[in-house]
Amino acid sequence: MNKHELAQLIAKDAEVSQVQAAAMIDAFTANVQKALKKGNDITLVGFGTFKVVKRKARVGVNPQTKAKLKIPARKAVKFVVGKTLKEAV
Structure with missing residues (x-):
């Protein structure tokens, strides 16, 4: 949709x-x-919660070249599903 x-x-x-x-x-x-x-955080009871989480820096691998690359730390948005929505799906 x-x-x-x-x-x-x-x-x-x-x-x-x-x-x-x-x-x-x-x-x-x-x-x-x-x-x-x-x-x-934004909490909609029964629906879920939007929140910002910190992702740690890590080492990734390019699947085509197999070269290692550094992925820096960053913030990301996470959505945690609420109980009512989880049960509805």
Whole structure:
């Protein structure tokens, strides 16, 4: 499912226009990004939690050349599935 299809479903369920539904999706994603950038977790009870985790530096291998390369430490976004969503799937 892509953003357009999701906006159609939200528009139908929330009885709003598709443009308003797309704006809601944009606002949600923008605010999740802002919160994660500040280092905050976002928990939607029953759905899941978005959080920033630190990945350690490591050595990787290029599968084509077999050359070793250093992968630097970085931050990554992790989504932990909530109980209700896990049971629904």
